[in-house]
Amino acid sequence: MTYLKQDISLPGMGPGIAPRLVTHTFGNPHSGKSAYIQAGLHGDEHPGLLVIQHLLVLLKSLDQQGAIAGCVTLVPYANPIGMAQRVFGPIVGRFDFENGENFNRNYPTLSDAVREQVASGKGAGMTARDWKAFFQAQLDAQQPPRHVTGAMKLELSRLAMAHDVVLDLHCDTDAIAHLYASRLQSARACKLANQIGAPVVLVEEPESGGYSGGNSFDQMHANAWSALVEAGLFTPETAGFAATVELRGQIDISDELAQNDAEAILDFLAQEGVLSQEAATGKPRPHGAAQVYPLEAASHIPCPCSGVVVYLKEPGQQVLKGEVIAEIVTLDGDQFNERVPIVSDVDGVLVVRQLHRLVRNGQRAAFVAGHALQPGHRSSKLALDF
Ligand SMILES: [Zn+2]
Known part of the structure; x- marks a missing residue:
């Protein structure tokens, strides 16, 4: 021993x-x-x-x-x-x-x-x-x-x-x-x-x-x-x-x-x-x-606006390009309970989402692992926000 x-x-x-x-x-x-x-x-x-x-x-x-x-x-x-x-x-x-x-x-x-x-x-x-x-x-x-x-x-x-x-x-x-x-x-x-x-x-x-x-x-x-x-x-x-x-x-x-x-x-x-x-x-x-x-084929999908994010997909679920994976409920818009969709830009699997659901514009909403490099897809080099 x-x-x-x-x-x-x-x-x-x-x-x-x-x-x-x-x-x-x-x-x-x-x-x-x-x-x-x-x-x-x-x-x-x-x-x-x-x-x-x-x-x-x-x-x-x-x-x-x-x-x-x-x-x-x-x-x-x-x-x-x-x-x-x-x-x-x-x-x-x-x-x-x-x-x-x-x-x-x-x-x-x-x-x-x-x-x-x-x-x-x-x-x-x-x-x-x-x-x-x-x-x-x-x-x-x-x-x-x-x-x-x-x-x-x-x-x-x-x-x-x-x-x-x-x-x-x-x-x-x-x-x-x-x-x-x-x-x-x-x-x-x-x-x-x-x-x-x-x-x-x-x-x-x-x-x-x-x-x-x-x-x-x-x-x-x-x-x-x-x-x-x-x-x-x-x-x-x-x-x-x-x-x-x-x-x-x-x-x-x-x-x-x-x-x-x-x-x-x-x-x-x-x-x-x-x-x-x-x-x-x-x-x-x-x-x-x-x-x-x-x-390089992974996608960090940003929040399009600020608000409360409501996810429609769980980590581990497959997502398709163009599929709505979450909605942001804006708190300062003209409509009541107004929703802005967050759409996946790759086919793949949802790996990560935010724990705290009050989000801001540009913050990572989700991380999706994809199989293929997307044309014009932004690099996986991450911003400093997470
Ligand atoms: Zn770590």
Whole structure:
């Protein structure tokens, strides 16, 4: 049995206020494949926090049974800064109060260093373990950030890049479970999605800069490994794997969901060889096959005006181009109970809608995953409003 808890101190945010990260590691970091799972990088997304608590209990038991072939590191809260950002009560944990930056952007780019190493000929014969050491050396060579958020991001980067499999647990506002991953890792992402019961896997091209632009956490890992796949040194199956796992909506939190998600993740880790086969729960997961959707074909449908949005479609339902998916009840028009329709501009599946129903002009009303790129369709690079 091997278990290690570590505290990582971060720079102070003010006199007497110094946040810290905590890691729990089960298994032996020097043998077999390893996995890293964190939750709450966006401080206002909480389903993953409960999933990790269930994972801790399950992994403790598996560790006692000797069923952890490699090692698993869990970070129960990835962003103590965002989680502490409250405005008169509600947590506002997506953007850093210091500079407005999304907490899931601007992680280090390691793929350029990988390509240089490969081009120099020094990459030949390097094992996955060697490359993970290479990633650490690259991160260690970075100027230590003075600002607390920068220091936190670098610590999280170090942790993730030391592992083969990285799962970043998020959620959306009101949504079905869905995943973001690199196109090169579609097959493994679908295996994970089928365990969790996520029908939608959004894939993006390597080096696209993250699922909404700007080097997201999972893309740091995915792009570094994608460069190795593209160099022919690893295959999509033998390379590291990273995904952003969107565990439904912000209020979809229950012990039942969290236990199921935790067991699904363990079954995926058994498939990946991080856990031994005895660790798999063996539970049937009667979920439909997850489908891959190109992120570029997704549509962020804006609200045409302000008012109260009334949805006619649920997350997970199919929608057709031209179909009315919601109506906005204007509050300041001439008519009583006046409705303005919101129409889907793609054929696809409704993935996300707003949780809070008082909306403003231009705000995202819905996120629809489509199969085909639409002519003249706006890029999936997202605005700052969500
Ligand atoms: Zn998030």
